[in-house]
Amino acid sequence: xxxxxKMKISIVMVLAVLVVGGxxxxxxxxxxxxxxxxxxxxxxxxxxxxxxxxMDTDQVxxxxxxxxxxxxxxxxxxxxxxxxxxxxxxxxxxxxVKEMEEYKxxxxxxxxxxxxxxxxxxxxxxLDTENRTMVHLLxxxxxxxxxxxxxxxxxxxxxxILTNPAGSVFVYTIHTLQGEKKIAAAPIQxxxxxxxxxxxxxxxxxxxxxxxxxxxxxxxxxxxxAVCLTAFIGNRMVQHSVVxxxxxxxxxxxxxxDQDKMNGSHAFHDVDIHTGDEIEELAHSxxxxxxxxxxxxHEITETSRKLHDERMRADEMDREASIDTLTRVRNKRAxxxxxxxxxRLAESGNTAFGLCMVDMNNLKVINDTxxxxxxxxxxxxxxxxxxxxxxxxxxxxxxxDEFSIVLEKHDYEHAEELRRHFLEVTxxxxxxxxxxxxxxxxxxxxxxxxxxxxxxxxxVLKRADRIMYEHKKAMKAKMRDLPRx
Numbered sequence: 001x002x003x004x005x006k007m008k009i010s011i012v013m014v015l016a017v018l019v020v021g022g023x024x025x026x027x028x029x030x031x032x033x034x035x036x037x038x039x040x041x042x043x044x045x046x047x048x049x050x051x052x053x054x055m056d057t058d059q060v061x062x063x064x065x066x067x068x069x070x071x072x073x074x075x076x077x078x079x080x081x082x083x084x085x086x087x088x089x090x091x092x093x094x095x096x097v098k099e100m101e102e103y104k105x106x107x108x109x110x111x112x113x114x115x116x117x118x119x120x121x122x123x124x125x126x127l128d129t130e131n132r133t134m135v136h137l138l139x140x141x142x143x144x145x146x147x148x149x150x151x152x153x154x155x156x157x158x159x160x161i162l163t164n165p166a167g168s169v170f171v172y173t174i175h176t177l178q179g180e181k182k183i184a185a186a187p188i189q190x191x192x193x194x195x196x197x198x199x200x201x202x203x204x205x206x207x208x209x210x211x212x213x214x215x216x217x218x219x220x221x222x223x224x225x226a227v228c229l230t231a232f233i234g235n236r237m238v239q240h241s242v243v244x245x246x247x248x249x250x251x252x253x254x255x256x257x258d259q260d261k262m263n264g265s266h267a268f269h270d271v272d273i274h275t276g277d278e279i280e281e282l283a284h285s286x287x288x289x290x291x292x293x294x295x296x297x298h299e300i301t302e303t304s305r306k307l308h309d310e311r312m313r314a315d316e317m318d319r320e321a322s323i324d325t326l327t328r329v330r331n332k333r334a335x336x337x338x339x340x341x342x343x344r345l346a347e348s349g350n351t352a353f354g355l356c357m358v359d360m361n362n363l364k365v366i367n368d369t370x371x372x373x374x375x376x377x378x379x380x381x382x383x384x385x386x387x388x389x390x391x392x393x394x395x396x397x398x399x400x401d402e403f404s405i406v407l408e409k410h411d412y413e414h415a416e417e418l419r420r421h422f423l424e425v426t427x428x429x430x431x432x433x434x435x436x437x438x439x440x441x442x443x444x445x446x447x448x449x450x451x452x453x454x455x456x457x458x459x460v461l462k463r464a465d466r467i468m469y470e471h472k473k474a475m476k477a478k479m480r481d482l483p484r485x
Contacts, residue, residue: 020250027257039300040182040205041171046307048184048201051113051122053311059102060137060188061196064126066097067137067148078133078151094148103138103148110140120181123200124188125152127161137197161185161198180205191341222285229278245279249286324397326376327383335396338406342449342457349451354407354415355460356393356446357468358386358422361475363401381429382442389422404461407446415446443472 070093077090097103110122121141125134133151154161161170170185183202187195233242252271273283322334330338345351360382367375379401386395386403393411396404407415426441445468447460454460 016246020253031257035297035300039297039304040203041184042304043300043307044182044184044201044203045171045186046304046311047117047119047203048186048199050307050311051110051201052186052188052199055106055109055188055199057188057190057196059106060124061190063097063100063102063106063124063137064197066100066102067094067135068126070094070097071135071149071151074149076131076151077149078153090149091147097148107138107140110138111142114140118203120202120204122202124197125185125200126197127195134198191337192344218289222282222289225278225282229282233277233279242279245273245275245283248273249279249283252283252286327380327397329383329387329403330394330396332396332398335398335404338394338396339457339461342406342460346449346451346454346456351449352412353457353460354412354446354448355457355464356390356405356407356415356419356444357461357464358382358403358405359443359468359472360401361441361443361472378438378440381438381440385422385425385429385440385442389418389425405446407448412448415448419444419446441475443468443475445469445471 074093075086075090077087106124113119114122121139123139123141123146124137126137128135128151131151132154134154136146136150136152137148139146155174172183172185174181174183181202181204183200185198185200188197188199190196248271271283271287273280322330322337324331342351342353345353360379363375363378366378379397382401383395383397383403386405390405390407390411392409393405393407396406398404405411411418422442422444430439430441445464445466447463447467449457449460
């Protein structure tokens with residue numbers, strides 16, 4: 001049977017559309033895979049970083065120390081042997097850990113995070129670089145819980161963490177019988193920069209792959225519909241109504257895959273086809289598909305941005321929690337953290353620091369006679385005096401009229417000189433030309449860390465406090481009471 005020219009052209013067009021559609025589908029599939037994989041990795045990385053940032057590092061350190069003290073003195077049992085006869089005996093060694101408030105509190109918090117963010121599970125692990133294993137501290141899973149102390153060999157997918165253990169969030173992919181999963185390991189760092197533990201967030205990609213398969217199925221159906229429509233229209237309007245519009249769509253497809261999807265794609269938007277038939281509808285469908293893809297990418301990007309903003313807000317709240325609202329210097333909470341840091345330095349014995357105590361005089365008299373507003377001004381004045389004298393050391397307000405200063409470097413080396421300068425500044429304020437609430441005096445005392453006698457920073461603080469109160473007693477005999485109104 002001889003084929004007419006129209007039939008030949010129709011067959012060629014059908015084959016061309018099949019080829020172009022197949023190539024477009026495969027290329028689009030790869031592009032979607034890449035976008036989803038990057039977006040999903042960014043999402044799980046931000047999620048792990050955000051959760052890790054709001055965790056109580058001190059609780060994590062106490063839990064880690066409790067688990068590792070047992071782990072280092074007992075036989076090592078890997079996750080591959082958790083069904084061995086000796087497993088129950090091994091697990092009972094860690095029963096005291098499971099009763100710790102830190103264990104219960106962290107696990108409950110992680111379970112809430114899992115539920116709120118559709119995560120499969122999350123866990124805390126410690127990196128054992130010597131044995132190239134991860135030691136489990138806590139697992140939030142409701143189904144199969146890994147007991148504390150179980151070690152897991154590093155796999156090819158995650159052993160890259162050894163090259164940068166204190167770096168940024170490490171993301172890797174694993175393949176299980178249940179499907180592909182993304183895991184992000186976020187370091188939880190101590191105040192000295194050391195990694196206390198890693199928060200591992202595990203999130204399945206099943207729902208994403210389901211959406212991807214659905215998208216590919218719709219794309220395949222669109223391509224199939226295009227083939228059928230082309231064969232029908234090709235017999236009637238081969239050149240004008242088919243060849244040119246299809247050619248323009250092919251060019252749009254090429255342009256679509258050459259453009260950067262993250263910065264917006266308008267390849268199909270610019271295709272102007274008015275054939276009044278299915279070809280025009282196909283162009284509109286591809287335009288809607290392109291718009292839908294852009295909306296999806298925008299949604300993923302917006303979600304990532306919101307997670308980043310939440311983390312920034314959490315960091316700002318944490319900083320604000322360490323600032324005294326009246327004086328805007330650091331508060332008692334920040335001082336306790338500083339003392340913990342000094343205690344760690346004191347344990348080594350090879351450190352140089354001092355503590356200075358400043359106590360304002362007659363705050364109660366000012367409050368009772370002039371009002372609490374003037375009392376607040378007096379507190380801010382004393383704080384400003386301390387900050388102006390001790391320019392190189394952090395000042396903390398630890399009580400109503402009490403301030404503490406951690407002497408470091410320059411201020412440590414000139415501690416006595418600065419003490420005398422502070423007294424000169426307070427003496428200058430005893431001027432009758434000033435308002436009564438500005439004629440302020442304060443007692444001061446400091447002590448320097450002596451590794452021969454001081455066990456920790458608290459010993460230094462006690463000596464500084466005692467010297468300050470001795471100075472206060474001496475001043476009381478000379479100070480004049482503020483006049484009552």
